[in-house]
Amino acid sequence: xxxxxxxxxxxxxxxxxxxxxxxxxxxxxxxxxxxxxxxxxxxxxxxxxxxxxxxxxxxxxxxxxxxxxxxxxxxxxxxxxxxxxxxxxxxxxxxxxxxxxxxxxxxxxxxxxxxxxxxxxxxxxxxxxxxxxxxxxxxxxxxxxxxxxxxxxxxxxxxxxxxxxxxxxxxxxxxxxxxxxxxxxxxxxxxxxxxxxxxxxxxxxxxxxxxxxxxxxxxxxxxxxxxxxxxxxxxxxxxxxxxxxxxxxxxxxxxxxxxxxxx
Numbered sequence: 109x110x111x112x113x114x115x116x117x118x119x120x121x122x123x124x125x126x127x128x129x130x131x132x133x134x135x136x137x138x139x140x141x142x143x144x145x146x147x148x149x150x151x152x153x154x155x156x157x158x159x160x161x162x163x164x165x166x167x168x169x170x171x172x173x174x175x176x177x178x179x180x181x182x183x184x185x186x187x188x189x190x191x192x193x194x195x196x197x198x199x200x201x202x203x204x205x206x207x208x209x210x211x212x213x214x215x216x217x218x219x220x221x222x223x224x225x226x227x228x229x230x231x232x233x234x235x236x237x238x239x240x241x242x243x244x245x246x247x248x249x250x251x252x253x254x255x256x257x258x259x260x261x262x263x264x265x266x267x268x269x270x271x272x273x274x275x276x277x278x279x280x281x282x283x284x285x286x287x288x289x290x291x292x293x294x295x296x297x298x299x300x301x302x303x304x305x306x307x308x309x310x311x312x313x314x315x316x317x318x319x320x321x322x323x324x325x326x327x328x329x330x331x332x333x334x335x336x337x338x339x340x341x342x343x344x345x346x347x348x349x350x351x352x353x354x355x356x357x358x359x360x361x362x363x364x365x366x367x368x369x370x371x
Contacts, residue, residue, distance in 0.1 A: 109212060111155040112137045119146040132210045160184035183214045190218030196302075198222040201262060209238070220292040227291025236282065238263070241272040243285050246294040247321040250310075271324045275317075284317035 109130045114137060118125050125147055131137035134152050141147040157180035160168075164184040168176035171191050176184060190197065195218025202222055206213055209229050213222060230239040241263040248268070252258050260267055275281045288294065293311030297318060302308045312318065 110157075113153045113155065114138075114141050114147065114149050115151040116141065116147045116149040119148055132212060136210075156180070157182050164188060179216070183216045186214045186218070186221070187216040189221060190216065193218060193220065195220045202226070205242075205262065209235075219295060223291035223295055225291070227288075227294070231286065236276055237272055239285065240276045240282070241268050243294065243317065244268050244271050244275070244321045244324075246311075247297065247318060248325060250297040250313075251322065251325055267328060271321065271328075274324065275320060278320070281317045281320050284315045287315070288312075 109132065112129050112131060112134070113126065114129055115124070115126045117123070119142070125145070127141065127145065127147065129137045129140050131140055134154075137152060138149045141149050160176055160179045160181055160183070164179075164181065165176040167188060168179075168184065168191075171188075173187065173191070179187065189195070198213075198215075198217050198219045198221075202219070203213065203215060203217075206222060206226060209226065211225050211229055213225065217225075226242065229235065230242055245260070245263040245265075245268050248258075248260055252260075259265075262268075263272075288311055296308070296310040298311075298313045299307060299309055313322075
């Protein structure tokens with residue numbers, strides 16, 4: 109976690125004070141100083157990370173990376189882990205999402221490492237909506253077969269959020285999502301060919317959660333051509349979502365009625 113020097117004025121006494129805090133960014137540190145010490149921050153400066161160690165630079169040079177001397181210790185650590193594990197660089201979209209979730213990382217982090225960090229963060233209580241939305245988005249990316257032209261470019265999209273609201277209160281779906289072992293399984297589901305031409309195995313496609321998410325998309329595809337971009341700019345997918353995916357309490361009642369009829 110980054111370290112910051114904070115200089116400010118004590119809220120009650122009006123006296124000047126200088127203190128060191130750890131926080132994700134300046135906004136968090138400013139709030140922490142006020143909450144913990146009643147310190148109104150007037151000046152904040154982040155401590156720079158230490159440069160890469162000699163051992164890190166030497167190892168990176170052995171691996172054919174000439175930029176080791178320009179990296180800090182955290183960047184060098186992420187890059188080494190990515191290279192030694194054969195990981196691919198994390199995509200920009202996932203890096204942005206990680207920052208939104210306040211996950212500390214660098215642009216040199218590997219994709220598998222980043223997805224594992226995302227998964228761990230989203231498993232925390234209170235993150236259920238984010239967890240389901242991220243899972244659903246990764247199912248969509250698998251269904252899109254890597255097509256980058258789609259209008260759905262992240263878990264915040266209205267279609268993803270509506271499906272997440274539809275599924276988040278389904279206990280069976282939530283249980284199935286949590287049974288995946290690591291976030292790297294969500295990079296792609298099923299078997300696929302990586303950038304090196306090797307066959308890789310992603311997350312299972314036969315889970316209840318995957319099948320439910322896939323069914324939701326198939327239902328949406330019948331109304332919205334999500335996989336056939338470009339889509340008309342005057343098309344508003346959110347306008348038909350309520351009819352496609354009703355409120356969760358209606359889903360639960362419908363499933364209960366089905367169970368009663370079956371018995």
